[in-house]
Structures are given as structure tokens and as C-alpha cells.
């Protein structure tokens with residue numbers, strides 16, 4: 001079966017209120033022949049917002065799955081795509097802000113779920129408590145204003161008084177002036193919604209290419225897309241004592257449609273582990 005033709009003409013729902021279809025849609029159309037539609041009836045904010053009015057429920061992957069399923073239910077289609085970003089300190093680089101993006105493709109008729117993840121320090125994610133308008137210019141330069149929008153709040157945790165999507169400098173200063181006059185301070189932070197943040201939109205575009213690449217890996221048995229690593233197993237032997245370590249020995253590729261499996265031993269072309277990582281030699 002030529003599965004690329006399988007998707008040709010089918011409707012791909014893109015679950016977003018933040019114009020992510022602008023980067024995801026054309027790439028999927030070009031690659032697989034999908035018609036794409038935005039699931040605008042789905043209020044993805046119900047599953048959590050960046051600015052904190054609604055706390056995010058569940059782990060990001062579950063949220064993504066839910067977004068896809070809600071969109072498919074609402075529109076009566078079987079193929080959907082959703083993305084989810086989270087921002088904060090980089091997991092390995094101390095003090096560097098990072099943007100972690102997840103993107104999921106779900107085809108429920110065929111039981112397929114393919115997702116990719118990327119963490120990048122390429123983000124303007126930041127926030128600052130403001131006590132004087134003199135603090136503003138340096139912050140604006142740092143967060144790439146006005147090509148990237150801002151959110152202004154009364155205080156960091158105040159979710160009642162909030163102005164989102166600010167791109168106008170005059171408006172920004174007049175709002176800040178009001179806050180300073182009324183309460184002496186306010187909190188300025190980056191608006192991370194994709195349509196207000198070209199840097200983030202760029203990350204989503206890169207991730208879309210990554211997802212397409214993963215889908216283009218075909219099952220050797222049934223030729224369905226998304227033949228990819230579903231599991232990794234430790235057990236690489238220590239070069240000194242030859243006992244198994246926790247380092248990766250093999251990757252398991254699995255087709256979600258026919259469940260065909262293949263193992264790839266020594267994925268990093270490393271056949272023995274350094275005793276430094278051995279629990280026995282270096283406890």
C-alpha cells in the first residue's frame with residue numbers, strides 16, 4: 001500500500017487557537033496531501049493556559065492526547081494534530097530559560113500516535129517586576145519587543161488584572177503608568193502564545209519537520225508511517241567487570257499498526273561502557 005496516498009485528501013484537524021496552523025498546515029499538506037482545518041471550536045485554553053488562569057491538568061503528553069481527541073470528537077474526523085509548549089529553566093543548563101515543545105499526530109482509525117519533543121534555549125521567555133518606567137527599555141530589548149508581544153499584570157501571581165498581547169509601546173507605557181500610580185509596581189512578562197511569539201512559532205515549525213521525518217519512517221512489514229523507537233533498554237556491559245550497566249544496550253522500534261518490532265543493538269555504536277558509569281566498579 002502506498003500510505004502517502006492513503007492520507008491524500010483526508011482532513012487533518014489542527015487543534016489550536018493560536019494560529020499554529022500557519023506553520024503546521026502547509027507542511028503536512030505538501031508532504032502527505034492532507035486538507036487541513038483548524039479546530040477553532042475547541043477551546044484549548046480549557047486544558048491550561050500559559051498565563052496561569054487555568055492550571056494545566058495532567059502531564060503534557062496526556063494534555064496533547066486530550067486536545068487531539070476533543071478536536072476529533074467535535075468535528076467528527078479521525079486525524080488530528082496538537083502541540084504543547086512549556087517554559088522555564090532548562091533541565092540541564094542552570095539559569096538558562098528553555099522552551100520545550102511537544103507535537104503529536106493522532107490517527108485514531110488506525111490506532112497511530114506519533115509525537116516528537118524538542119527543548120531549546122532559543123526563547124525570549126522572561127518576566128520582570130517593574131517599579132519604575134526606567135526599567136522598561138532594557139527589558140523590551142531583551143524580549144524582542146514589539147515583534148514579540150508582552151503580558152502586563154498587577155503582580156506576578158495576580159491573574160485577575162491582566163493585559164495580553166501588548167505590541168504597542170505607547171499603550172504599554174500608559175498601562176504601566178497607571179499600575180505604578182495605583183499600586184507602585186506591576187509585572188511584565190513575555191506572551192508565549194504562538195501567534196504573539198515568532199521565536200516560538202519557529203520552534204514549532206522545526207518540530208513539524210521533525211514529526212514529518214518520523215512519520216516518513218515506514219514499517220518494514222506493513223509500510224505504515226511512524227516506525228520509530230518506542231522503548232529503550234539498558235544493560236550495556238561494563239568494560240572492566242562485564243556486568244550490565246544502566247546505559248542503553250538496545251532500542252526497540254515498533255509499528256503501532258501491525259505491532260511489528262525490530263531491535264537495534266548498540267544504537268550509539270558503543271559496545272562496552274566505561275567503568276565510570278558502572279554501579280559495581282564505581283558505586
Ligand SMILES: [Zn+2]
Pocket residue numbers: 219220221222223224255256257258259260
Ligand atoms: Zn506495521
Ligand SMILES: [Zn+2]
Pocket residue numbers: 238239240241242243275278279280281282
Ligand atoms: Zn564494572
